[in-house]
Amino acid sequence: MILGYRDWANRLHPDDRTVAETTFQNAIERVKELDMEFRIILADGSIRFIKASALIQQNEQGEPQRMVGINYDITDRKQVELPLRESEHRYATLTEAAPVAIFRLDAASNCIYVTEPIA
DSSP: OOOOOOHHHHHTTTTTTHHHHHHHHHHHHTTTEEEEEEEETTTTTEEEEEEEEEEEETTTTTEEEEEEEEEOOHHHHHHHHHHHHHHHHHHHHHHHHHSSOEEOTTTOOOOOEEOOOOO
16 A cells, blocks of 8 residues: 555644654655654554654656655554653652662672762
C-alpha cells in the first residue's frame, strides 16, 4: 500500500503534527534526512508510536520525486520507557529530598553517585 502525504498527515497525533510536518519539510528541502518519532491515530482510535527513517529521491534538477523509507512501530518500547522515566523521576526526587547522603557503588566498590544531604 502506498500512501500519500495527506494520508500520512491526517493520521498524525495533533500534539506531534507541527514537529512531524516541519521535519518532513526539512527532509524535502534537503536540510536534514528524515529521522523522527511521532504518534499516529489508527481508524479504531488507538495510538501507535512510530520511528520513521527515509531518504528523498530527486530528479536531475534536484527536485524531490519520492520518499523511500521505513516506519517501525515502537509502541511497545515507548510503553516500557514511560514507567521507567516515572520511576527515575521518583528516585531523583526522593534522593534530592533525603536528609542524609545517599551513594551508589559499582561492582568494584567505586562510588558512582552521591547526593548532598539537606541541612
